[in-house]
Structure formats: C-alpha cells, structure tokens
Amino acid sequence: MSTIVKNGRWIMTCFIVLWGGMPLLGGNSPERPRLVVGIVIDQMRWDYLYRYQDRYTKTGFNRMLREGFSCENTMVNYIPTYTAIGHSSIYTGSVPSIHGIAGNNFIVQATGKSLYCTEDDEVRSIGTPRDDAAVGKMSPRNLKASTITDELELATNFRAKVIGVSLKDRGSILPAGHAADAAYWFDGKSGNWITSSWYRESLPGWLEGYNQTRPAERYLSEDWNTLYPIETYVQSTPDDNVYEEPYEGDKHPAFPIKTSELVKSQGLDLIRSTPCGMTMTFDVARLAIENERLGGGEVTDFLAVSLSSPDYVGHQFGANSVKVEDTYLRLDKELGDFLAYLDKQVGKGNYLVFLTADHAGAHNGQFLLDHKIPAGNWKEGEIRTALNKHLQERFGKEKLVSSLSNYQVHFNYKQVDETVDMESLRAATIAYLQQVEGVAYAVEMAKAAAAPVPAIIRERIVNGYNHALSGEIQVILKPAWYSDRNLQGATHGTWNPYDSHIPLLWMGWKIPRGQSNEEVYMTDIAPTLAALLRVQMPNGCVGKPITDMLKNVKREGKK
C-alpha cells in the first residue's frame, strides 16, 4: 500500500515538475517548515528577556529577538498558573475548563481522590529497571482535548514524527500529545531517560546508548560555579542570603554548589535544580533530531522541548538570586548553540521555532517586605484547620473541607449529609475566608461570571474552572501573597502579572522580524501554529491566530 502511494506520489511529482517547471520541496505540500521546534521554559518570566540582556550572547535570546517576532504581552488567561496546565494550554489552545488538566494534581470531585495530571495505571514504564515503576506509568490520557501536535499527525495521516523531551513527565507528555511517536522524561532513581508503553514497547537504541553514558552522574561530578566572577552578578541579591533555600544536607545556599558531594545524599534528581538539567535535555533533543531524522522526511515533524530546571532553581532560590541569573546566562548560551545546531542540521529557514513559558514566577515575599513592597504568606494548612473548626461549630461535622490546594476549596462530600445544606456551607466558607488576612476575594466558582471582581480575574476563574476537577470556591489572594513558599525561595500559581506574563518568541521559517505589544494569550499559540502550518486548530481551542505577526508572513503562493 505504502509503495503504491509512494509511487503514485513520485509520478505526480514528476508530472508537476514537467508541467509546472517547479519541483515540490521533497513532496512537502502545502508549503510548511520541515521541522517545528517548541521550546517551553518552565517558570520563565517575560522580563528575563531584558533583565539580563546585556550579558546575553548574540546567538540565543537576542538572536530570537533580532531575527524573529516577539509577542511582548503574552498572558496566561486562566488560573491556577501551574506547569501541567501551562503545557496543556500552550499545545491545545484551550483552558482547564475544556482540556481537563486542572492542576499538576487535582481532586476528582466525585470521588475525592487526588489525581496527578499524567498518571495512568493502564500503561507500563519503559526504560526503568521495573515496568511497574510509578515514574513511567504516565500518559496523556487525562488530557481531554487534541494538541497542535495531534492535529499535525491527523493532517499528515500520522506521517509526521512528533517527539516530546523534558526532565518532567508532564513537560514532555502533554506537549507531545496523544498521537506522538514518543515522549521522553527523566527518572532520577535509575538515572535513565524513560518513556511509557503508551508510546513504545522499548527505548530506542540511541536513548539506551545515551543512558549507558550515565549523563546525570557525569554532569553532577562537575560542581556548579558561576559562569562569570560572582561580584559581577549585579542584578541579584548577593549570594548566601536568607531568602534562598539551601540544598538538602547543605547549610548555606551559596556558590560553589558542590553537586559532586550533594549527589551522594540527594541522588540524581539533584540535576533537576542545576543548569546541567538543561544541558542534558538539549542532549536528548539533539539525539532525537539526528536519530529519528526529524526534519528530514517528506512531511513536517515536531519536536516539543521543555526545560524544567529554571523552575526548580526559581522555586528554591527566587527571582532575585545569583542562581537564577546564572541559570539564564547559561540557558542563553545553550539556546544559541541549539539554534546554530538547527541551522546546520535542518537548515536555516527550514525550521520554525517558538519559545514561551508555561507560567512565570514571583519574587520571594520576605525579600519584597524587606524592600517595603507589600507581600505575605498564606498559611494554607493553618487556615484549613481554622476553617474546618469554624464550619464544625456551625454545621456539626468535622473536616468539611478536605483541601485548599490550587487556591480552591475542596469540600469533603463524605461528610455532607442531609443535615448540611450546601448553599449555606458555601456561603459560610466564603464569609469566613473573606476575613482571613491576605484574601482579596473568595468566589463561588459556579457563579464566578457574575462575581463582583475585576473582569480580568473573573475570566481567568471561569477558564480555569472544571466542575468535575476543581474545587467549588476560588480564593484570590492579594498581590504577592503566596501559599507557604514565601519564607525561602518562591513560587507561582496566581493570576498576577508576575505569574502570568510570559515570553513568546517566534523565529525561522517565514517568520517576519518585529514585535508587538498587543495583548495576546497563551491559548493563541496553538491556533497561530495551526495557521502557519495550515492544519486544523486543536479541537478544544479557544484562542485566536496572532494576526499582528501572521499578516507579515510571506508565502510563495504555491498552489
């Protein structure tokens, strides 16, 4: 069958060459890039493009800004702003309400059980010593909308090769989509890059070979020191300060970070929170391109890369740390090398690359307070206990609230019987939360569209609300208030600009030079890719193509 098709195709190509005088580019019709590379940088704030710009090379971020198109006001348009939702929303053009990824972990309201975004009991782990290892029992099954990568597969009758690569399972699986050839992620216990039986029955030889070189051990054997003399890191709080969280087993969070020592107690997962985690991810990306011949076939291929280490470093040290600054200076160099590699391997102009983030991230709260900027620490555990006590006095039942995770109130329905009126329970919970310090609003999800809160927040609540998987009440904290992470390090998850303003850069195939300050959304990325590739937009897409850029895309007008 495939021979006939291929022969038919060959005859057709010859006919067109003779008739039209212009050969089709490797049969690649309609006009499309050979390879799309999506790069998601976990926790990258938009302002990092400029915060460290004077020390970025010409070949990394600055090349993308110079040669490509920057959407300077790209916002995440739902809450909560977490990794799994970010990756899902970038690639589906959709929101939790529709695509069903309501957090990294979320609570299935009907059962009260917590579900991890990509967990899947029906698949086996591939590449770990045991195939029942939880780390590999992962798939995109819980993602209920198609991705742009799925749509590329559908548009090419599954001839496109689609591969996801990330240290985090969710950073690899959710972008690669349901119909991917493979998604690979890192298992710190075995030190291997692995996959699951959703995709394949064994690891490809090239990845087994890479695993055998023990990459995490190799990289961690070299300690982490700053790229430049430490006194030149003028954009950050001097190293070894109270706002940062030391590595486990280390007293001071200070350079040099002796990874060669720390690995002995922490294991290979330590690589996640060092810049080497990015190096290793780019290694696997390059190996995938070469060995799977991505960009070398008749149809467009897609490589979805997500760099997780900036998120781990950001959480541990916060946005004003030398560690974050050094991580971005190193990332910039690695990005430059990777783009140069794509020029060589796939050819300048033959690939399309976009770079964005799954969410951004906050400053450390205490650091802000020490600089007289308002901030605060939302003590989730204590507040839940006090709330439950209050509700017990009122309704005579203990533990009516099971969790405040994702800044949502999850009720414990097992405790709710005919003596508890849900309407009164919700009203009492809202009234209580609204007088808790740090709370700006407590909003009943199902009535959020009519809630007296600013429209921008209302829309993000509604977009993030999945009635089967979200709590019933959304808590909106005051700016720079956070759940439990404000003492050391930092976090993300809210609607505020520091969490929701992300970079979005496009470069390569047909992409015009320029930038726009029009507000666009994370959910506009997939439909813009769909327009560029001329494939159908994903099936839950709520975003719009970014016309500011697309209007300047010059096609050759080939029919």
Ligand SMILES: [Zn+2]
């Ligand atoms: Zn994070």
